[in-house]
Amino acid sequence: MKATNKNIKLYILVSITFLAVSCKKDFMDVNPPDKISSELVWKDPALAQAFVNDIYNGLGNGGFSEQMLASVSDEAMFTHPTRGIDLINNGTINPSTLGWIDDTWAYKQMYNRIRACNTTVERIVGGDNGLSSQSLKDQLLGEAYFLRAYFYQQLLRYYGAVPIITKTYALTDDFKIKRNTYEECVNFIVKDCDEANRLLTGKTLDKGRTTALAALALKSRVLIYAASDLHDRAKLTSKITGIAAQKLDFLSYASGSQPDRYRLAQTAAKAVMDLGTGYKLDLAAPASVANGQLNYKSIAMGGASKAPGIDATAASELIFARYFIIQSNIKHAQQNGPNGYHNWAGNTPIGLLVDDYEMQDGSKFNWANAAQKANPYQSRDPRFYATVLYDGAGWKPRDKASGNVDPASQIQTGIYDLMDNSGRIDFKGLDTRGSSIENWNGSWTGYYYHKFIDPDPTIVDASMSQNVPWPFFRYTEAVFNYIEASIELGELGNATTWLNKIRFRAGMPAVTATDQAGLREVYRHERRIEMAYEEQRYHDTRRWLIAGETLGRKVTYIKVTGKFKAGKTMSAPYHYDPTVYDYTYSPVEENAQENRSWDNKLYFRPFSRDEVNKNNLLEQNPGY
Numbered sequence: 092m093k094a095t096n097k098n099i100k101l102y103i104l105v106s107i108t109f110l111a112v113s114c115k116k117d118f119m120d121v122n123p124p125d126k127i128s129s130e131l132v133w134k135d136p137a138l139a140q141a142f143v144n145d146i147y148n149g150l151g152n153g154g155f156s157e158q159m160l161a162s163v164s165d166e167a168m169f170t171h172p173t174r175g176i177d178l179i180n181n182g183t184i185n186p187s188t189l190g191w192i193d194d195t196w197a198y199k200q201m202y203n204r205i206r207a208c209n210t211t212v213e214r215i216v217g218g219d220n221g222l223s224s225q226s227l228k229d230q231l232l233g234e235a236y237f238l239r240a241y242f243y244q245q246l247l248r249y250y251g252a253v254p255i256i257t258k259t260y261a262l263t264d265d266f267k268i269k270r271n272t273y274e275e276c277v278n279f280i281v282k283d284c285d286e287a288n289r290l291l292t293g294k295t296l297d298k299g300r301t302t303a304l305a306a307l308a309l310k311s312r313v314l315i316y317a318a319s320d321l322h323d324r325a326k327l328t329s330k331i332t333g334i335a336a337q338k339l340d341f342l343s344y345a346s347g348s349q350p351d352r353y354r355l356a357q358t359a360a361k362a363v364m365d366l367g368t369g370y371k372l373d374l375a376a377p378a379s380v381a382n383g384q385l386n387y388k389s390i391a392m393g394g395a396s397k398a399p400g401i402d403a404t405a406a407s408e409l410i411f412a413r414y415f416i417i418q419s420n421i422k423h424a425q426q427n428g429p430n431g432y433h434n435w436a437g438n439t440p441i442g443l444l445v446d447d448y449e450m451q452d453g454s455k456f457n458w459a460n461a462a463q464k465a466n467p468y469q470s471r472d473p474r475f476y477a478t479v480l481y482d483g484a485g486w487k488p489r490d491k492a493s494g495n496v497d498p499a500s501q502i503q504t505g506i507y508d509l510m511d512n513s514g515r516i517d518f519k520g521l522d523t524r525g526s527s528i529e530n531w532n533g534s535w536t537g538y539y540y541h542k543f544i545d546p547d548p549t550i551v552d553a554s555m556s557q558n559v560p561w562p563f564f565r566y567t568e569a570v571f572n573y574i575e576a577s578i579e580l581g582e583l584g585n586a587t588t589w590l591n592k593i594r595f596r597a598g599m600p601a602v603t604a605t606d607q608a609g610l611r612e613v614y615r616h617e618r619r620i621e622m623a624y625e626e627q628r629y630h631d632t633r634r635w636l637i638a639g640e641t642l643g644r645k646v647t648y649i650k651v652t653g654k655f656k657a658g659k660t661m662s663a664p665y666h667y668d669p670t671v672y673d674y675t676y677s678p679v680e681e682n683a684q685e686n687r688s689w690d691n692k693l694y695f696r697p698f699s700r701d702e703v704n705k706n707n708l709l710e711q712n713p714g715y
Contacts, residue, residue: 133214134221143211143231146238147299149204151195153413153561154626155423155543158191159438164629165641167438168536172684180642182690186700186715196245198702202256208239209259226294233290237301237309240283241563243276244313248630251695251712252276252341269708272340274347277317284310298414304366305411308564311359315572317344318352318579319634321694330636331691334713341710342695350580357576360569363410369566370408374595380451383473383598390567391477391542393560398547408567412560423559424544424552429480429502430532431521433490433553438624440479440538442647442678448475448620453600458678467676473598478623480539482520482651482674483667487548489521496528497521499666504537505651507672510662515655518665535684537649542624562625567593571618578610586610590617597621633694643689650677690714 132138154160161167162176169176178190194200214220215232222228246253254268255276271279287306296302320326324343328334334342344352371378371386378386385400392398394406416423428434450456450463451470458464468481480486482504489497497503503520510516519525524533545557570589577586583605590613591601604613615635619628632641653672655661661671692714703709 133219136222136224136227139214139220139222139231140227142207143234146204146207146211146235149195149200149207149238149242150413150563151193152416152421152423153195153563154624155413155416155421155561156193156195157426157437158193159427159624160193160626160629161624162438163191163642164632165443165644166440166623166628167444167540168441168646168685169438170436170532170535177685179693180685180687182688182693184693184697186697186703186711189697189699196249198246198250198253198698201242201246204242205239205256206259208235208242209257211235212239212257213259229290230294230296233287233294233303233306234296234301236283236290237287237306240280240287240306240309240313243280243283244309247273247276247280247313248316248634249696250698254706254709255279267706267708270341270710272345273317273322273342274340274344277313280313281310284313299412301411304363305564307359307363307366308410308569311356311363311569311572312564314352314356314359315575316630316634318349318356318576320636321634323349326636331694331713338710338713341712353576353579357573357580360573360576363566363569364573367410367566367569368407369570370405371596372566372570372592374592377595377600378598380473380598383596384476386596386598387474388477388546390565391559392545393562395558395560396545396547397549398545401546408565409560409562410564410566410569412562412565414558414560416556416558416561422552422556424550424557425554427540428544428552429486429522429534429539430524430529431489431497431503431526432487433529435532436534436539438540439534439536440540441536442538442649443644444619444623445475445479445481445538445649446647446678447616448472448479449599449616451599453603464676472620474620474623476541478540478542480541482537482649482676487546487550487552490551490553496664497666498664501667502539503665503667504534504539504649505653505674507653507665508655508661509665510660515660518663520651520665535648535681536646537651540624565625567621568627571614571622574614575618578607578614581607583607583610586614590614593617593621636694638694639689639691642693643687645680645682645687646685648679648681650679651675652677 132142158169158174158176159167162169163179175191178184178188184190211231212235215228252270252273253276255271256268260266284306287301288303291303291306322343324339324345327343370390385402389402389405390408392401393409393412394403425434427437430436446456448456449472451472456463456471480502482502484502486500486502488500503522505520507518507520508515509518521528522533522539524530526533543559544552545559550557570593574586574589587602587610594601594617602613604610618631632638652675656671656673659671695712697712697715698709703711
């Protein structure tokens, strides 16, 4: 697509350097030809738009970083642990050793973007601009309010309360400022969301920009977080003892009731549901297994895949997304695909996630069940097949340059009997760490990531980019927020109705739980499965105060072996064939790469020592 003045894509952003305009002029005082003064920016509609465009850079590529948030949760493990994720999972981070930090939630980077938002608000609300179009001013202001709210939301859900800054600082200003309370931060973000919604209502913006509905979706998320146990003082202090009294205001509400907060969250979620559409949430019975899988794949592709069967109309599920990622040269599929395809196996699913996928009939998977243990990947929740690549799963054609090593195009994560000229050998699958193809990039867990990798067979993951959008907010998240609030308010009928809508779309049967505790367990499971790899689980387990029982568990792998059946053999090339092989699947706990341990201080991240040194009014989080 060609960029036009009217449709400025977010990946083409103008980097603007601002100069202080001197009062004194002489023959040496000239305007550099490669820079634009801040005064000129706010007199030119195109330059003002470009300034706001640049703020979107603070979103990065969403969750499509090489190291994903899934790998600091019980969803995944990062294959190359020396990058700092292991320090978080081992519970050893501190103000001097922060471990992995992504720019999309890093403290300094968020405040840099907040400053740009504040500049926009000051210029437009203060009237210090030359823009004549009120519609454009409303749009730019609405975008700035939304983005500021989003960046503060990122800080709030990682660090707890932070200083609220609403002005741009001059070099002579005092940069020392106290943290606001948690309640003040929530209220401030909600106010910005309401302003963004008001200003953007009725406006049609280019694809990838925020909208009025996106502002409501952000408000819904912030309020369901605020209502959660982590921010209820009684529940927080019963779980985490020893928090200094003066720090509790940074982490929880000092007054008010949790049911009232859930009511606010329910109302906010319903507002999104009433104005949005979602995708195939109108089914009265479960979709077929095949359609359930395609529905889920289509949602993950966000309408951007040309693979057979993918429904482009599933893009209706997206409320706010990061598009045009292909232009940033990010090869997300290469970073996470199987090494046997010359990829890097970055964020591989762990057994703890895989084992949580139910059977197709809604019963729990259990390794103690002999039939399930013998065929663990048969008859599972259809979403499993759209999220995880497992031993024997069909995948894309392999790179021909590697030779005709796998004409069946199947994932190989086991060790198999195979015949060669010397007799029977142990053949290490092409997607293992014993592979003949880039073995150093093999999965430790025995699984690979599938969800956001385009299944289009014409896309070679190792050498081509894909165009799959990152879903910052999708309709189903708002539905989940509504379900959660309804359960906590005792309105179980509403919760059950909407849980079943999500499950029916995926090809799963209706829930059977009828009491509050049972529905809460079903809901948390359903959110875990539906939102896997979408930067939800890390935050959910913390806000529910269950991180010690979930994120703190040891990592589990799968070991796969294939032995010849009596009278059967196979010569190279190997392919999965249960008529030739007896396959054995052995789940194992593995601590060599990451010896995970939970420490309650991890419910909130530490502020860096440098930030505290620069601002001695910034009180550190408990445990650090």
